[in-house]
Amino acid sequence: MHIKEHHQNMRLGIISALHEEQAGLVEAMERPSRLIHGMREYFLGQLWEIDAVCVLSRIGKVAAAMTATTLVEKFGVTHILFTGVAGAGDNTVRVGDIVIAESLVQHDMDASPLFPRFEVPLIGRSHFQPNLELSMRLLGAAHDFLELDFPEAIRNEDRHDFGLEQPRVHRGLIASGDQFVNDRQRLQALNGALPGLVAVEMEGAAVAQVCHELDVPFAVIRAISDNANENAAHDFMRFVKSVAAQYAFYITRRLCRDLQQSPPQPRTESADT
Numbered sequence: 001m002h003i004k005e006h007h008q009n010m011r012l013g014i015i016s017a018l019h020e021e022q023a024g025l026v027e028a029m030e031r032p033s034r035l036i037h038g039m040r041e042y043f044l045g046q047l048w049e050i051d052a053v054c055v056l057s058r059i060g061k062v063a064a065a066m067t068a069t070t071l072v073e074k075f076g077v078t079h080i081l082f083t084g085v086a087g088a089g090d091n092t093v094r095v096g097d098i099v100i101a102e103s104l105v106q107h108d109m110d111a112s113p114l115f116p117r118f119e120v121p122l123i124g125r126s127h128f129q130p131n132l133e134l135s136m137r138l139l140g141a142a143h144d145f146l147e148l149d150f151p152e153a154i155r156n157e158d159r160h161d162f163g164l165e166q167p168r169v170h171r172g173l174i175a176s177g178d179q180f181v182n183d184r185q186r187l188q189a190l191n192g193a194l195p196g197l198v199a200v201e202m203e204g205a206a207v208a209q210v211c212h213e214l215d216v217p218f219a220v221i222r223a224i225s226d227n228a229n230e231n232a233a234h235d236f237m238r239f240v241k242s243v244a245a246q247y248a249f250y251i252t253r254r255l256c257r258d259l260q261q262s263p264p265q266p267r268t269e270s271a272d273t
């Protein structure tokens with residue numbers, strides 16, 4: 001059976017939207033080198049013995065799509081992980097919870113009546129699925145983080161201020177759009193139109209479309225920073241600095257160690273992403 005060459009050695013691209021979320025990972029890189037391309041800094045090196053490339057996409061779908069494409073085409077990554085924050089997409093999801101994408105949709109894509117609402121025209125689909133194996137490993141890393149690392153990782157003061165009592169992990173639908181959602185009614189409308197919605201953010205589904213088109217396995221993990229309502233912007237920046245950065249660091253460390261111990265199976269031509 002023919003096995004695609006680029007899957008034999010794993011190289012993990014790690015995208016975040018904000019500097020604060022990625023600073024710890026870049027610091028942890030061994031033998032790092034820095035390359036500037038297309039107005040972005042790419043950090044190449046080893047993260048817990050996994051060959052990795054870290055980059056800030058900045059915010060929004062175009063920025064994320066450009067970054068994902070460059071990671072694959074120029075830096076030869078074989079897998080992509082997006083780590084970041086999101087607004088809660090449902091009232092069962094709380095600030096401090098972790099969301100792992102089971103599926104992603106671009107909530108501001110609407111070429112109706114030519115195509116059904118949310119469908120990416122001429123691709124024939126609205127929802128994009130991340131790689132199952134990578135997502136399951138991420139799920140394990142997130143659970144272990146909450147169970148084992150949380151007391152060490154998060155200061156009591158932050159736990160108290162953000163009401164992080166018993167954070168949970170959810171797997172479900174993430175909706176991305178070029179809009180910071182800070183309006184209860186807008187969120188309710190999205191939640192009604194997109195069954196199973198767990199989080200709203202601004203990049204994941206763009207990375208998902210690029211990875212679908214380029215046939216690259218990917219996964220998306222988000223810490224919930226706000227309730228996508230009128231208080232969203234107020235909570236956001238402090239949460240990113242003091243909480244989300246820690247989540248990203250500890251969970252990525254657990255994921256890399258897991259990948260190092262048992263590398264993913266090489267994919268065959270016929271395998272699903």
Ligand code: ADE
Binds near residue numbers: 200226227228236
């Ligand atoms: N990222 C974090 N919170 C968000 C929100 N409320 N809307 C969109 N993206 C977000």
